[in-house]
Amino acid sequence: MDKELLENRKNMIYEFMCSDLYVPMKLKEMAILMDVPRDERGDLEQVLSELLNEGKIELSRRGKYSRAESRLLCGTFAGNVRGFGFVSVEGEEKDIFIPEAQVNGAMDGDLVQISLPPGKPSGKRREGVVEKILQRGVTRLVGTFQKSKSFGFVVPDNLKLAQDVFVPLEHSQGAVDGHKVVVELTGYGSDRKKPEGKVVEIIGHINDPGTDIMSIIKGYDLPMEFPEKVLKQAENVAKPVSTADMAGRKDIRDWQTVTIDGEDAKDLDDAITLTREGDHYRLGVHIADVTNYVQERSALDGEALNRGTSVYLVDRVIPMLPHSLSNGICSLNAGEDRLALSCIMLIDKKGNLVDHELAETVVRVDRRMSYTSVRKILKDQDEAERAEYQELIPMFERMEELAAILREKRRKRGSIDFDFPETKIILDRQGRPLEIKPYERNVATRIIEDFMLLANETVAQDFFWQELPFVYRTHDTPDSEKIQKLGLFINNFGYSIRISQEDIHPKELQKLLDKIEDTPEEPLISRLTLRSMKQARYTTVNTGHFGLATQYYCHFTSPIRRYPDLQIHRIIKETLRGKMTEKRITHYEELLPEVAARSSQMERRADEAERETEKLKKVEYMSEHIGETFEGVISSVTAWGMYVELSNTIEGMIHVTSLKGDYYHYHEDTCELVGEATGTRYRLGQKIQIVVADTDRMLRTINFVLPQDAEKFGLDVTPESEGQQEEKEL
Structure with missing residues (x-):
């Protein structure tokens, strides 16, 4: 069916379903009522499927179609390691938050239909409920195989896929503990049952050279060989x-x-x-x-x-x-x-x-x-x-x-x-x-x-x-809300940007970057400015390039x-x-x-x-430097801790729970962690010394602690090496 014919039929059927005479009915009943020949019922099903995907109509558990009462939207689900997720909907400015209890079996990458509760809580992110999974985004995944006596399971490398995958031993291809494998999903599980799959490829053992990068290649489905x-x-x-x-x-x-x-x-x-x-x-x-x-x-x-x-x-x-x-x-x-x-x-x-x-x-x-x-x-x-x-x-x-x-x-x-x-x-x-x-x-x-x-x-x-x-x-103008936040933040340092009618000219941001050049706050404000901007993309309509x-x-x-x-x-x-x-x-x-x-x-x-291969090698590199001291710059501050970037571009985190001797509050307006008793402040752009505490290859994370806290974590601290000191002086 061509696009124009499909649109005409969608409009006709939706108008029919919105009329006072319409009562919810099944596909077969609708076809009989509308006198649709048997060989054209596939076209009717396609039209109804399109209307479902657009959120204009609903399908009951009994298979009856009706006009959507609540607002339904379709989008792509992005999972989170903690169980909740977000759905990005084309045409909607902000993603919609899906609480863990409302995920209803959706996995990272799935195309889902969600409903929005009536009204919008003021000042809060919109929340939704996954009503239906329209299309699965993941059919294969890469992970680490773990074997028990009578079955195996695979821990996904993608942390957004929160559940392990059950693998019957007869479908394991002889994989053993520690093998990196590609699993094809044969079932997506439920509230009481894990997803199920079969091993279709053994990449290699987790400790074998090259297995780590090859796992990322397979995980992102990057084509290696040419046909x-x-x-x-x-x-x-x-x-x-x-x-x-x-x-x-x-x-x-x-x-x-x-x-x-x-x-x-x-x-x-x-x-x-x-x-x-x-x-x-x-x-x-x-x-x-x-x-x-x-x-x-x-x-x-x-x-x-x-x-x-x-x-x-x-x-x-x-x-x-x-x-x-x-x-x-x-x-x-x-x-x-x-x-x-x-x-x-x-x-x-x-x-x-x-x-x-x-x-x-x-x-x-x-x-x-x-x-x-x-x-x-x-x-x-x-x-x-x-x-x-x-x-x-x-x-x-x-x-x-x-x-x-x-x-x-x-x-x-x-x-x-x-x-x-x-x-x-x-x-x-x-x-x-x-x-x-x-x-x-x-x-x-x-x-x-x-x-x-x-x-x-x-x-x-x-x-x-x-x-x-x-x-x-093209590179679109930044969201006015993000620019307003940037403006409020830089006021703390005595800087300002001019915003007219909720829009900003790139020259204002460039002038800001010129003003902060060679100042202690330059890394901090540069990063926040970059984070306030959108991603460039390819389009057929020329909307200009904001950054350039x-x-x-x-x-x-x-x-x-x-x-x-x-x-x-x-x-x-x-x-x-x-x-x-x-x-x-x-x-x-x-x-x-x-x-x-x-x-x-x-x-x-x-x-x-x-980015993932870089993070992997950075973790591997820093795992050889546990207990060593480095100087870095605080590159990000959150309620759960602060990220510190070293001169070699490696970034790690100091968790707020590792800051001993005080209770620290996060101040969003100034991007600071402030000690309740001591008044000690940690803010973006601040230079500090850190000790490498530990690394996690699975999560691809690096944890730092402050030198004064290192002994409490059982670390044998090595001061900055002569080479590091010489590099700093140079």
């Missing part, structure tokens, strides 16, 4: 660039061209050219033409859409495309002819875009540069490095000059720049963490970032004004590792070739909403998996 058909297709298309391939393309192989990436990068999908023309800069951002090899609706394309993005875990990369493409013909390797899609921009000395051209090109990179080399050339003035790349130095200096102009222009319009260090984790061959440290941005990483931002903006603006179907990268303070933004620069970029390249090329007909416009209007939704969903999954 044979996809691999064969990749090999078939990954042919050297021929004269025929170059036909009709702009040949820029004689332009001085470089790639700048990390030392260990293998998929080099962006190259840069930059010349000075009087008072103007001509900047070329050249992106690998991946769509030349990944055709729409091919097996390669289907697999790329399914994956959505490459996933960067601590010990491996799970690519969106096979290596024969991503590390081969689609990688802009030095000295080799490559097909590219180029955004060539003319920029004046104030950073304004004067003109631009989008073109299918042929490029040949002169040198493959690393961020470290470019930093040595520009900042360290390293003689050996400058001698090695002498012919490129003028271009690198122009790059630094132009990047500074572009950054200042973005700053003036209010673009928000959060400079939190990423984590770099160095593992040994067994996967054990040897070192964990912050991975700071430098002059070279900023140059590439600035140029990619401009190319992404330029492409988005171009296609917005062409009024063609497109995938935008721009009306136009998209992802154009990484088609090897992000599906939206790949899709955008197709749209650009069809437009350049004059093939964007009405038929193709309709095609994209139907296709792109699914692409945007799927890509946003897969991005979230990748982000969560990456």
